[in-house]
Amino acid sequence: MEIRYQLEKPVTLDIQMEVRDFTVLLGLSGEGKTMLLKAIAGLIPARGHPFGGLAAERRPIGYLPQGYALFPHLRAWENVAFPLPRGAGRRAQAMDLLARVGLVDLAERYPAALSGGQRQRVALARALARRPELLLLDEPTSALDMATRDEILDELIREVHDFGVPVLAVSHDPHLAMLADHMAVLLDGRIAQEGPPRAVFARPATMGVARLLGFRNFLAGRIEEIAGAEMVVAGAGADWRLRTGLQHDMRPGMAVTVAIRSEDIVPDQTPDGSAPNALKLQVVGLREEGVALRVRMEGALSLDMLLPRLQCEGRSLAPGTDMWVQVAPEHVHVMAR
Amino acid sequence: MSDAAAIAITASRQPPTRWPTTLTAAAVLVFLLAPFAALVFATDWHDFQFAPGDLDAIRVSLFYSGLALMLVVLAGTPLAWWLAHYHYRGKWLVDALLLLPLLTPPLAMGILLSSFYGPYSPVGGLFSQAGLYLTNTAPAFVLAQIYGAMPYYVLAARAAFEGVPEELEQISRTLGRNRWQTFWRVTLPLARLGLTAGVALAWVRAMGEFGIVLIVAYFPQGIPVKLWVNLEDMGLSAVYPLLWVFFLVAVPLPLWLGLRSRRQGMF
Numbered sequence: 341m342e343i344r345y346q347l348e349k350p351v352t353l354d355i356q357m358e359v360r361d362f363t364v365l366l367g368l369s370g371e372g373k374t375m376l377l378k379a380i381a382g383l384i385p386a387r388g389h390p391f392g393g394l395a396a397e398r399r400p401i402g403y404l405p406q407g408y409a410l411f412p413h414l415r416a417w418e419n420v421a422f423p424l425p426r427g428a429g430r431r432a433q434a435m436d437l438l439a440r441v442g443l444v445d446l447a448e449r450y451p452a453a454l455s456g457g458q459r460q461r462v463a464l465a466r467a468l469a470r471r472p473e474l475l476l477l478d479e480p481t482s483a484l485d486m487a488t489r490d491e492i493l494d495e496l497i498r499e500v501h502d503f504g505v506p507v508l509a510v511s512h513d514p515h516l517a518m519l520a521d522h523m524a525v526l527l528d529g530r531i532a533q534e535g536p537p538r539a540v541f542a543r544p545a546t547m548g549v550a551r552l553l554g555f556r557n558f559l560a561g562r563i564e565e566i567a568g569a570e571m572v573v574a575g576a577g578a579d580w581r582l583r584t585g586l587q588h589d590m591r592p593g594m595a596v597t598v599a600i601r602s603e604d605i606v607p608d609q610t611p612d613g614s615a616p617n618a619l620k621l622q623v624v625g626l627r628e629e630g631v632a633l634r635v636r637m638e639g640a641l642s643l644d645m646l647l648p649r650l651q652c653e654g655r656s657l658a659p660g661t662d663m664w665v666q667v668a669p670e671h672v673h674v675m676a677r
Numbered sequence: 678m679s680d681a682a683a684i685a686i687t688a689s690r691q692p693p694t695r696w697p698t699t700l701t702a703a704a705v706l707v708f709l710l711a712p713f714a715a716l717v718f719a720t721d722w723h724d725f726q727f728a729p730g731d732l733d734a735i736r737v738s739l740f741y742s743g744l745a746l747m748l749v750v751l752a753g754t755p756l757a758w759w760l761a762h763y764h765y766r767g768k769w770l771v772d773a774l775l776l777l778p779l780l781t782p783p784l785a786m787g788i789l790l791s792s793f794y795g796p797y798s799p800v801g802g803l804f805s806q807a808g809l810y811l812t813n814t815a816p817a818f819v820l821a822q823i824y825g826a827m828p829y830y831v832l833a834a835r836a837a838f839e840g841v842p843e844e845l846e847q848i849s850r851t852l853g854r855n856r857w858q859t860f861w862r863v864t865l866p867l868a869r870l871g872l873t874a875g876v877a878l879a880w881v882r883a884m885g886e887f888g889i890v891l892i893v894a895y896f897p898q899g900i901p902v903k904l905w906v907n908l909e910d911m912g913l914s915a916v917y918p919l920l921w922v923f924f925l926v927a928v929p930l931p932l933w934l935g936l937r938s939r940r941q942g943m944f
Binding site: 378381382383395396397398399401402403405407409411412413422423466467469470 | 842844845847848849850851852853854855862863866867
């Protein structure tokens with residue numbers, strides 16, 4: 341499904357993107373992701389299609405806001421039955437939907453007596469009772485506990501696949517985007533990039549997108565050489581060289597930005613720095629991050645490395661010590677500047 | 678949480694009884710309720726009889742207050758909903774103007790009404806031509822009660838509507854319910870307690886309205902004016918029977934609603 345929406349207030353957005361199966365729109369908080377969903381739902385004035393010009397109650401969408409907005413005065417099954425027409429089969433239909441999200445035992449409970457994940461599924465069943473053509477999810481991970489989050493997300497994605505309704509979920513959580521069938525990145529009110537998550541995460545189109553996807557290292561450089569299936573990038577005004585895989589849109593002499601993930605930088609296992617892209621750098625800062633260690637290094641270039649605990653064992657790291665590190669050429673991502 | 682911490686929290690929620698504060702509170706409570714107790718002793722229970730016309734006054738009060746209450750709810754609810762839902766520049770001015778009838782002393786309000794709806798005013802003249810006389814008539818009586826009760830109802834109802842999360846009303850629309858259905862199925866049930874408080878308040882105001890009624894509609898006499906007349910004509914002892922009835926019809930409904938809303942931790 342193709343979505344085109346434009347709005348001016350309260351934020352300026354000009355969105356054109358594809359929604360298929362479970363699609364995640366990734367963007368920073370305050371970018372207007374919620375406003376886009378409200379615009380598609382017809383709750384704020386906007387121009388666009390599909391559904392443009394229809395009153396909110398006539399749009400065939402299901403909308404799950406953050407916190408899910410269950411009606412506190414209605415039991416779980418009454419919430420699900422809310423969009424259903426009055427009639428004999430109303431309760432049975434609602435119970436059927438609750439059964440499909442695995443909550444039929446909690447049908448008589450009020451929302452206040454349900455957990456975050458259970459509320460989300462009641463809200464999903466309620467939205468699906470409407471037989472929507474498109475399901476809109478606002479930050480579906482925000483109200484969930486870390487402990488049960490992944491489990492509930494897997495369940496949610498499985499359920500929406502079962503129902504066969506295309507989903508547009510907006511989130512600031514790259515983790516959710518990784519689980520999607522299709523993703524898009526919202527930057528400055530426009531779609532900066534879209535595609536399958538595997539492609540987008542591997543090849544962010546701009547520095548802004550890369551930042552959103554979790555890249556921490558950005559270096560200014562220039563294409564020095566293209567030879568066969570490889571390119572060499574040299575530092576702009578700094579003495580370093582990195583080998584990288586061939587990209588077709590690059591020409592020698594082009595100014596580029598190099599992006600590297602912290603977790604793709606690893607200690608060099610060869611004795612003398614003979615590995616490709618080996619760099620000798622000085623440790624300037626250390627910070628524990630859970631069971632991993634974040635290492636700040638400087639030298640010909642500054643790098644931020646995330647060292648898993650397996651790599652830390654038997655290694656004495658302290659500020660001031662020198663260290664050989666390397667990054668595989670296929671993990672050096674080059675973007676035109 | 679350890680048991681000790683749990684005990685500490687429970688303890689801090691229920692502070693240990695301190696005699697001076699308890700005594701002060703009890704004294705103030707006695708001060709507030711003493712006149713009501715006095716009524717029990719002052720009433721001559723052996724010779725409990727109504728003054729002539731008391732029963733008519735009761736009938737008038739009950740019937741017209743009910744009518745006034747209905748009109749207040751019918752007209753006040755849409756206004757309160759509108760005030761709660763629409764935000765625009767200069768709304769503070771509307772808010773301030775709304776407080777005007779509330780803050781005006783009843784006697785002054787009565788004078789305003791009689792000069793606006795009185796027989797010699799242009800508006801009163803128009804109504805008279807239509808056969809509706811708004812001085813010392815039943816319609817004037819109801820009008821006075823409406824002016825006394827409506828501002829209180831509108832303020833309470835507006836607060837009740839403002840307490841309903843807008844998101845729930847929006848969700849109702851995305852679930853296929855139009856504004857009218859949303860009002861009945863979401864807004865009204867969620868605003869229920871605040872609205873009943875508003876109804877109770879309006880009932881007491883309408884029943885007890887004296888100042889405005891005295892000026893605009895001395896006739897037909899409701900309970901408050903009749904109490905005043907009895908007091909003037911026959912003295913204090915003659916008012917007790919009607920006073921008892923006044924309490925019995927005016928107070929139980931709001932008291933019950935008030936207790937109910939405080940007790941019921943809704944949902």
